[in-house]
Amino acid sequence: MAQKVTLKVSTAAAAYVRPDTAREERLRAARGEVPLRTADLGIIFFLLSRDQDPDVRSAAVRSLRDLPTSVLVSLAAAPETHPLLLDMLAKVHFANVNMVKVILAHPALDSRTRLFLADKEEGGAPAGPAKAVIDAGAGQDAGEEPPEAESVVPPGDDKEEPADEEHFSKYKLLQNMPINEKIRMAMIGDKEWRSLLIKESNKLVSAAVIKNPRITESEILAIAKASELNEEVIRLVCMNKDWIKIYPIRKALVENSKTPLPRALRFLSTLNEKDLAAMAKSKNISSVIARQAQRLVLNKKKSS
DSSP states (O other): OOEEOOOOOOHHHHTTTSTTSOHHHHHHHHTTOSOOOHHHHHHHHHHHTTOSSHHHHHHHHHHHHHSOHHHHHHHHHOTTOOHHHHHHHHHHHTTOHHHHHHHHTOTTOOHHHHHHHHHHHHHOOOSOHHHHHHHHTTTOOTTEEOGGGOOOOOTTOSSOOOHHHHHHHHHHHHHTOOHHHHHHHHHHOOHHHHHHHTTOSSHHHHHHHHTOTTOOHHHHHHHHHOTTSOHHHHHHHHHOTTGGGSHHHHHHHHHOTTSOHHHHHHHHTTSOHHHHHHHHHOSSSOHHHHHHHHHHHHHHHHHO
């Protein structure tokens, strides 16, 4: 299901995109024939590029394509420019080196748009980008964002990229990404980004992954089992009350050598007798944990 998004539109601009606005007025706005600020024009062109009327859509994309470079750069650089509008600017103007530089520098740029531009830089630009945007916008509600924030897609990009290729593309982007951008991506990125950034040696970056609201229990379980990760990541998992309620995560933390010993011992006392018995004999865990597991098993047998 498409995700609803909110775009701030001025009163003057809203008059041209309301559902009851006459087609001729929408066409005038799509052609840029109405007196609006540059920022308003950008939003108008974006919204009308998703209009139900194909003529309105075509006119809006052409207008966005044909804006003077100085106006486009101003639009792409404005702090209030929405990520969806930045995405459309990228899809229409990915061959414009100056525009790409400005778009990539925008703090609100979505990670998928960044990946799209990186792929275009590597593979070259296909012909007809404006037509691709028009075709992709057909039948979409101007107030909706398609799944995964893909508002418009160029030819051939409407299929899911194979996981290994996507992972490689993101890995390449990561090489030149500044720390603040890595932290931001760790907190908002998808599963592929999280799997890469959790391995970062910088504790601020890897710890930010744990704060990502989209992270899943299965990912946390994998992290709890990973002894190669830094202690800060494991410590944050241990401190999360919701995660330590999950038995497999507690068990994994006990077995992980990076788990602080006091917490590992606390979690150990909550495990069942079968797992305690296995740990008492294990050579792969701390000797302190193994001895305590043995004591707990003996105590359970005495009390039964």
